Every structure is written in structure tokens, then in C-alpha cells.
Amino acid sequence: MHKLILWDVDGTLLYSGGVAGEAMRAAMTRVYGRTSTEARHSYAGKTDRQIILETFADLGHDALLESLDRFTEAYITELSNRREEFLARCRVLPGVTAALERMAQAGAIQSVLTGNLQPIAQIKLNLMQLTGWLDLAVGAYGSDHHRRAELVPFAVARAAQRYGHTFTSHDVVVIGDTPNDIDCGRAAGAYTIAIATGPFSIDDLRAHTPDAALPDLADTDALFTAIRQAG
Secondary structure, eight states, X not given: OOOEEEEOOBTTTEEOTTHHHHHHHHHHHHHHSSOOOOOHHHHTTOOHXXXXXXXXXXXXXXXXXXXXXXXXHHHHHHHHHTHHHHHHHXXXXXXXXXXXXXXXXXXXXXXXXXXXOHHHHHHHHHHTTOGGGOOGGGOBOXXXXXXXXXXXXXXXXHXXXXXXXXXXXXXXEEEESSHHHHHHHHHTTOEEEXXXXXXXXHHHHHXXXXXXXXXXXXXXXXXXXXXXXXX
16 A cells, blocks of 8 residues: 555544643743633644644734744643643544554555644654554644645655655545644645544534545544545
8 A cells, every 4th residue: 555644643543631732721821921712623623833823913923933942842841741641631542553553554654744743743642652653754743834734745745755755646645533634635635534533523524525534443444445545
């Protein structure tokens, strides 16, 4: 299977139990003096950089870009300090481990396409012991661009350089739990699979016309069939 599979993290591979959100809001307070009042649903599918740019728009785009390194450091510290709480409240979503293993056995290259800043994604996936199936060096992250729709080319370019193979749009599969994941994959011509394990129902996701939609990842055969249809 010569596919590049790009998994979303939150709501698709794992549920952080609200701990990551608490860490992010604490980091906002440390760096910007206040936090966001938006609900989790409004964050879904957005990049961390986009959330910062929208939440603190009054501070000015250039000033916010200059502050992103400080915010990232604060976020890493806050999440790291909540390690035990994260382990207690976070869980890998149903079927994820079996799905990752099945795709690896089929020869697919697997990484992530996530709105998380790269080090934040690394921490979450390490703590949940999911990195063994994922080549995070070829992933695309919220630290690469504030617009999610721009992220697929980052992963494709990194994978091409690392593996010496050009991945066409027909080779790329984007899997996520929000309309933004679907739109992101479609913008790059990738095959999109929506998984209804986040804040959106399967009907909500189907309204955005992904190439395939599944209620969760429990049916590994259904996922495998959907991926084989890509391209």
C-alpha cells in the first residue's frame, strides 16, 4: 500500500480529557494576560496558531507572531506539568491501536496532520504510546501554518524528501473528526475520511462530503477498505 496516511490527533487518535485545553488556557494567561472564552466545539479543527491569532486579534498580527515562541514554551511547560493528570484523564480512542497496526502491516507511511504545535503533538502521542506507528518527522503541524488548509503540502514535501518517493494527491489520505479536516484534505486533492469520534456527528461530517465517513475506528476492515479506495 503506497499511501501516505495523515491522522488528526485530538478527537481522532485520542481524547485528552480536557487537560490539553486547560494547559493551553493557562499558557494564554501567562503570555497574554487573559484566556479564551470560546467553547471546545469552536476550537475543533483549528490550528493552535489560528486560535491565538483569532483570540488576541486586538494585539495585532505582527505582535502575535513574535510572541508565538513564548506561547509555545509556556504551553509545553503547562502541559508537561500536568503529565500525571493527562495520563489519568486522556484515552486512546476505540480501534486506534488496531487501525495503526493494520495500516503499518500494509506498508503505509503514517504520520499526523494536526492543528497542534509540533512539540505539543509529540508530548500527547508519546504519553499515549502511539508514536511507534507514526513517523512524526513527516507530519504537518499547527506550527507550520495558521491555516489548516495549507498543511498537506508540508507533509507531502517532507515525506518525499525522507522516502525518496513523490506522493501524488491520490496517494495521500487525510483522516480526521471535523469539517476542517475534510476541507483541508480536499484543498490538496487528498482522499478524506471523516471519523465521528469528536464533537461532530457522522451526519454533520457527511454534510461536508468526505470521501468516506465512519462512526469510529472500531471496524478496522471498514477503514482498510476505505483507504484502499483512495486514488
